[in-house]
């Protein structure tokens with residue numbers, strides 16, 4: 001079966017002073033048997049210079065394994081899908097990175113336009129905020145496909161995220177950095193069709209994050225949805241024959 005990593009960070013990180021190179025991602029992919037990789041820029045780098053989105057796109061035209069996602073800037077510009085992006089990354093909009101949401105962003109009149117345009121574009125958005133922010137955002141859209149990373153771990157308690165969005169068919173979750181027991185709780189509750197495998201390189205390694213999913217006590221047919229089919233369905237990409 002084809003395996004696609006739905007969550008990695010590519011390029012330089014301004015805050016960490018390091019860089020995740022194409023070679024490093026491809027090395028981990030080869031080691032893990034992963035054939036394609038979703039890549040997005042680091043938040044700090046994208047905030048310092050939006051041009052990183054274009055650099056990423058340029059790289060993805062050379063590297064056939066890459067599936068580039070657009071970092072949604074603080075101006076709330078929707079994904080320029082025609083350029084070749086397959087999804088977006090929304091990260092603590094105008095908030096404090098990885099620690100607190102800025103609720104004033106929800107009152108920005110641009111938000112309505114962003115959601116409307118994004119519904120039309122119909123590509124998935126990896127969406128990371130606190131639970132209350134995420135709830136307020138998702139109340140505004142029934143159609144937009146939202147992927148909550150880490151089963152919601154960085155925005156609150158995964159169980160609370162699960163309870164809040166269980167009935168929302170447009171809300172998905174990725175497995176990055178989550179334990180296999182927690183992933184299994186999600187599979188039992190919402191099924192395998194709303195869960196995506198992700199490694200979160202460089203914060204996780206592809207091999208161990210993949211082993212986590214492979215170890216789940218479910219059939220290979222169900223694992224295949226988590227490992228590639230859900231991502232393909234969301235992005236409109238086609239399965240690649242091994």
Ligand SMILES: [Zn+2]
Pocket residue numbers: 007009149200
């Ligand atoms: Zn990440």
